[in-house]
Amino acid sequence: MWTDTRPAAELPKLFERGGDVISLSGGLPDLDVLPLDAISTQLSRLVRLGGKLALQYTTPHVAKALVPAVADLMAREDGHADGDNLIPTSGSQMGLTAVALALGAPGETILVQTPAYPGATAAFRTAGLELHGAAEDENGLDPEQLRTTVRELRSAGATVRMLYVNPTFQNPTGATLSVPRRAEILTACRELDLLLIEDNPYGLLGFDGATTTLFQALDPQQVVYLGTFSKIFAPGLRSGWIAAPQHLRHDLARVAEIISLSPSALAQGALAAFYSRSGWTDLIDRYRDSYRERCTLMADALDAELGADTPWTWQRPDGGFYLWLRHRDRADAGRYAQAAAAHGVSVVPGGHFSVAGEHADGLRLCFSNVPRKKIAEGIGRLAAALTEPAPQERELTAVAG
Numbered sequence: 001m002w003t004d005t006r007p008a009a010e011l012p013k014l015f016e017r018g019g020d021v022i023s024l025s026g027g028l029p030d031l032d033v034l035p036l037d038a039i040s041t042q043l044s045r046l047v048r049l050g051g052k053l054a055l056q057y058t059t060p061h062v063a064k065a066l067v068p069a070v071a072d073l074m075a076r077e078d079g080h081a082d083g084d085n086l087i088p089t090s091g092s093q094m095g096l097t098a099v100a101l102a103l104g105a106p107g108e109t110i111l112v113q114t115p116a117y118p119g120a121t122a123a124f125r126t127a128g129l130e131l132h133g134a135a136e137d138e139n140g141l142d143p144e145q146l147r148t149t150v151r152e153l154r155s156a157g158a159t160v161r162m163l164y165v166n167p168t169f170q171n172p173t174g175a176t177l178s179v180p181r182r183a184e185i186l187t188a189c190r191e192l193d194l195l196l197i198e199d200n201p202y203g204l205l206g207f208d209g210a211t212t213t214l215f216q217a218l219d220p221q222q223v224v225y226l227g228t229f230s231k232i233f234a235p236g237l238r239s240g241w242i243a244a245p246q247h248l249r250h251d252l253a254r255v256a257e258i259i260s261l262s263p264s265a266l267a268q269g270a271l272a273a274f275y276s277r278s279g280w281t282d283l284i285d286r287y288r289d290s291y292r293e294r295c296t297l298m299a300d301a302l303d304a305e306l307g308a309d310t311p312w313t314w315q316r317p318d319g320g321f322y323l324w325l326r327h328r329d330r331a332d333a334g335r336y337a338q339a340a341a342a343h344g345v346s347v348v349p350g351g352h353f354s355v356a357g358e359h360a361d362g363l364r365l366c367f368s369n370v371p372r373k374k375i376a377e378g379i380g381r382l383a384a385a386l387t388e389p390a391p392q393e394r395e396l397t398a399v400a401g
């Protein structure tokens with residue numbers, strides 16, 4: 001195989017469970033909040049009354065009945081969707097692959113906000129793109145350094161046409177770019193003729209309901225927006241969308257059709273039926289409540305277990321699925337992740353989110369799917385691993401003692 005699939009091959013390991021291991025690794029939603037009886041009734045009605053359409057191939061469009069449901073979701077962050085700018089996907093993972101194949105060419109460079117979701121970097125590499133991390137300052141992605149980086153790359157002969165960003169409750173840091181910073185980044189993108197790829201699965205999962213204006217809302221012609229039902233409904237339906245600038249719509253739709261032939265009419269029908277009966281607000285509120293509670297339990301347990309005198313730093317996120325720990329002395333967190341596994345808790349080492357070996361001092365903890373009563377125990381196990389001396393320190397202590 002000519003393409004580079006390195007991180008993708010590692011991904012399934014994040015979802016491995018078993019035995020007594022408490023998993024803080026896979027970014028899975030808490031499906032306990034789903035009204036399964038209602039969904040089951042709607043699905044069975046869909047199959048009974050319209051099964052021959054719902055189970056057939058369909059046209060490569062977001063179904064008419066689903067467009068208002070997508071428009072409603074995007075409007076909550078000031079974004080815009082209508083029948084003309086939408087392309088259906090089987091989730092943002094497919095959206096990322098479609099973007100890379102349709103809008104990039106092998107050998108071109110894509111700038112990536114890091115630490116980055118490994119599925120994105122894997123998709124870009126698989127399409128033959130070169131990855132380059134975009135520099136940050138204390139407010140996140142830095143527009144001034146973006147200008148410098150792009151100019152340097154271009155004068156060295158690289159073709160740079162895209163910038164990938166996961167701007168709200170970022171996977172893995174939980175961080176959100178402010179609206180003024182977004183506007184500055186877009187100004188730089190326009191100057192540099194860079195297309196901004198906005199990947200936004202978590203934007204509606206702010207614990208207090210606050211949302212942040214999308215890049216797409218600020219400049220729909222400069223932004224390719226990737227939306228998904230995975231985190232606000234359920235990933236098992238494998239449904240999402242791209243909201244594209246008019247001039248890119250055709251190329252993206254063509255590649256999306258090549259990847260999947262047609263979206264799932266059954267999944268789109270189920271989502272449209274759910275929306276027309278219940279709307280999104282109640283379900284999203286239930287998800288938010290669940291994640292707020294779990295995040296508080298986890299952050300409180302970390303405070304209690306690690307105390308103030310710890311080399312590990314983190315910030316309480318305001319939304320999303322993740323807590324990001326960093327080692328103050330930049331120690332390699334990989335060995336702590338291994339020690340954690342030996343203590344019966346799984347976390348993801350920061351190197352998974354890197355573009356060129358950076359972020360090895362990080363650990364991602366996911367709170368969204370851990371049973372509430374297991375959180376304190378999981379963090380207790382993790383703390384035991386994080387406070388364990390390094391192997392050579394252990395040997396020195398053994399010799400001395």
Ligand SMILES: Cc1ncc(COP(=O)(O)O)c(C=O)c1O
Nearest residue numbers: 027091092093117166171228230
């Ligand atoms: C930042 C980010 N982008 C995309 C995805 C893929 O999501 P989907 O289920 O929509 O393919 C994920 C999944 O965790 C994610 O965290």
